[in-house]
Amino acid sequence: MSNVNLAIIYYSSTGTNYQLSKWAEEGGKEAGAEVKVLKVPELAPQAAIDSNPGWKAHVEATKDVPVVSLDDLxxxxxxxxSVPTRFGNMPGQMKQFLDTTGGLWFNGKLANKAVSAMSSAQNPHGGQEATILALYNTMYHWGSIIVPPGYTDPVTFAAGGNPYGTSVTVGQDGKIVEDVEAAVKHQAKRTVTFAEYIKKGNQ
Known part of the structure; x- marks a missing residue:
């Protein structure tokens, strides 16, 4: 049984990154971690949400998912x-949350945490890798330990072979194109394992 606390923090407008987060939750639990799935606050105006039936439905379906707090970090x-790409970068909703972490960073509360990331876009070259790397920029400042999946298991190739973090494309029907469930679970288990290493090393 692991003694690792795993927070899975996501932003999702229509459900893709929520699904990735739920698979990561399963992988984390299989590795023995205590897991929380948490969403960042939605910043979009209600009119924008209402104009997209898929977005509106997902917001309603996940209304009971807890909103992340600094205490969770x-x-x-x-x-x-886990975030969708926005022009090769993370969504404003995630950036706004990360920008509130200055106090924790200043007090060294984010150092030595094992961190990994996932992303999605509507086409194969839609900025998924750039989005994950943009997320990692913040973690370098935190002093966290980046845990990419690399090519450490054959499932990463079946999922498209992104060494930075599992990423997906989403078809016009709103469904994930690739079969990435196993890759996401591997990434989650690997992240938990490295968190265990770090905790043992700090004892």
Whole structure:
């Protein structure tokens, strides 16, 4: 049984990154971690949400998912982020949350946490890798330990072979094109494992 606390923090408008987060939750639990799935606050105006039936339906379906707090970051030994790409960068909703972490960073509360990330876009070259790397920029400042999946298991190739973090494309029907469930679970288990290494090393 792991003694790792894993926070999976996501932003999702129509459900793709929520699904990735739920698979990561399963992988984390299989690795023995205590897991929280948490969403960042929605910043879009209600009119924009209402104009997209899929967005509106997803917001309603996930209304009971807890909103992440700074206390959750401090609680976590490992953190997995999952976001769609916005012009090769993270969505404003995630950036706004990360920009509130200055106090924790200043006090060294985010150092040595195992961190990994996932992303999605509507086409194969839609900025998924750039988005994950943009997320990691913040974690370098935190002093966290980046845990990419690399090519450490054959499932990463079946999922498209992104070494930075599992990423997907989404078809016009709103469904994930690739079969990435196993890759996401591997990434989550790997992140939990490295968090265990870090905790043992700090004892």
């Amino acid at each position: 401090e609680w976590a030994d490992a953190i997995i982020f």
